[in-house]
Amino acid sequence: MTKKSPSPEAVTAWARLMRVSRQLVEKTEDALKASGLPPLGWYDVLHELAEAGEGGLRPFELIDRVLLAQYGVSRLLARLEANGLVEKLPVSDDGRGQTVRITPSGRDMRRRIWAVYGASIADQMGDRLSAQDLKTLASLLGRLRDPPISD
Amino acid sequence: MTKKSPSPEAVTAWARLMRVSRQLVEKTEDALKASGLPPLGWYDVLHELAEAGEGGLRPFELIDRVLLAQYGVSRLLARLEANGLVEKLPVSDDGRGQTVRITPSGRDMRRRIWAVYGASIADQMGDRLSAQDLKTLASLLGRLRDPPISD
DNA sequence: TCAAGCTTGATGCAATTGCATCTATCCGCT
DNA sequence: AGCGGATAGATGCAATTGCATCAAGCTTGA
Numbered sequence: 279m280t281k282k283s284p285s286p287e288a289v290t291a292w293a294r295l296m297r298v299s300r301q302l303v304e305k306t307e308d309a310l311k312a313s314g315l316p317p318l319g320w321y322d323v324l325h326e327l328a329e330a331g332e333g334g335l336r337p338f339e340l341i342d343r344v345l346l347a348q349y350g351v352s353r354l355l356a357r358l359e360a361n362g363l364v365e366k367l368p369v370s371d372d373g374r375g376q377t378v379r380i381t382p383s384g385r386d387m388r389r390r391i392w393a394v395y396g397a398s399i400a401d402q403m404g405d406r407l408s409a410q411d412l413k414t415l416a417s418l419l420g421r422l423r424d425p426p427i428s429d
Numbered sequence: 430m431t432k433k434s435p436s437p438e439a440v441t442a443w444a445r446l447m448r449v450s451r452q453l454v455e456k457t458e459d460a461l462k463a464s465g466l467p468p469l470g471w472y473d474v475l476h477e478l479a480e481a482g483e484g485g486l487r488p489f490e491l492i493d494r495v496l497l498a499q500y501g502v503s504r505l506l507a508r509l510e511a512n513g514l515v516e517k518l519p520v521s522d523d524g525r526g527q528t529v530r531i532t533p534s535g536r537d538m539r540r541r542i543w544a545v546y547g548a549s550i551a552d553q554m555g556d557r558l559s560a561q562d563l564k565t566l567a568s569l570l571g572r573l574r575d576p577p578i579s580d
Numbered sequence: 581t582c583a584a585g586c587t588t589g590a591t592g593c594a595a596t597t598g599c600a601t602c603t604a605t606c607c608g609c610t
Numbered sequence: 611a612g613c614g615g616a617t618a619g620a621t622g623c624a625a626t627t628g629c630a631t632c633a634a635g636c637t638t639g640a
Contacts, residue, residue, distance in 0.1 A: 282547070282548045282551040282552065282555075283547055283548075283551060284547050284548075284550035284551035284554065284555045285551075285555050285560060285563070287555075287560045287563035287564055287567070288550055288551060288554040288555035288558075288563055289547075289550060290563070290564075290567045291554055291558075291563040291564075291566045291567040291570070292453075292550045292554050294566075294567050294570040294571055294574065294578075295446075295449075295450055295453070295566075295570055296450065296454070297496065297574065298446075298570045298573045298574055299446055299447065299450035299451075300450075300496050301496065301573075301574065301575055302443075302446070302573065303447070304496070305575075336588085337588075337589065338587085338588065338589080345448065345451050345452065345455070347627085347628075347629095348588085348589075348590095349589090349590075349591080349627085349628075349629085350626095350627070350628090351589090352588095352589055352590055352591085353590085353591090353626080353627085355589095356590090372587095372588080372635075372636075373634075373635050373636080374587070374588045374589070374633095374634060374635045374636070375587095375588060375589080375635090376588090376589080396433070396434055396435050396440075397433045397434075397435075399435035399439055399440060399443045400433040400434060400435035400436070400439060401433065402573065403435065403439040403442055403443050403573065404433075404435045404436050404438075404439035406572050406573055406577070407439075407442075407569065407572060407573070409436060409438045411569055411572075412436070412438035412439055412441070412442040413438055413441075413442075414565065414569065415442045415445075415446075415566070415569045415570075416438070416441045416442040416445050418558065418562055418565065418566045418569075419442070419445035419446055419449045419566075420445055421557050421558060421562075422449045422452075422453065422553065422554065422557055422558070423445065423448065423449055423452065424452055424456075426557070427445075487618085488618075488619065489617085489618065489619080498597085498598075498599095499618085499619075499620095500597085500598075500599085500619090500620075500621080501596095501597075501598090502619090503618095503619060503620055503621085504596080504597085504620085504621090507620090523605075523606075523617095523618080524604075524605050524606080524618095525603095525604060525605045525606070525617070525618045525619070526605090526617095526618060526619080527618085527619080
């Protein structure tokens, strides 16, 4: 069983992807810290819960959406709850489960994070690539996703 | 002072970039773990040191190359040294510093990691995009880098 | 019905990361 | 020479993450 070797083009693209994504995240996290706001992971969850509306979400539904391990979700939700940003409700038809819902304070926090996060995205992506290039980039990345997105 | 808002195209591209990069890393880390190999970060350092040759590198030179904080480099090098993959040499003209050099065992480990890492890159990038698309992707990502790379 | 196995979510413990600070050395200046 | 500040690297402590496992509730099939 012989191992595959990547093409030089694949290696270059990979290296850039790794470096760029880490740089973008780091700058954004720095901006959040500088504003006294919580890390990006909090935003992801608050965003999903805000989109989900009053019905909320089950923790296991968050696992794939925010790409965290089960214990990661469990602990992140505990932190959010401790900060009053989400609330956990028992769910009637499954005694094991719970439904997690964003609170008004959580919505507010989401907005405040977005003010910084959105600006960071604009700075780091919007200002550097044209709308057309951004679409091309998104499309190429979509084909790397699992499952791939063709647009 | 009004905060900038990102364009929808920028947000989509950002979201894809975040998700894809995390997915790719996670799959690769899983593959390494499955082979009983150390994490990606070890490869990065071993790779830089291998490229640097016999002269080795100073720890502070690794900071920018592998995008780790100073204490991150310090501790990662300690782990690598504890595993006999690198060696630290005092440097003559600066009593504070040290030179870090990869050992034969380190080179070997690098090769073994690459067997898995390279296959993962081939699987996840090479097999999904054409050489032309990979070049386009690398070029677009290069413009997001700091400092940007125009090719 | 009820045991075996699966799913949901939490948690003890170890490893890693982040932050702040420390030590040691070096450099520039007076 | 010697003081003040900068630089190289390490480290104590707290927070986070990863791994393994647990408890509780559900579901299936004999």
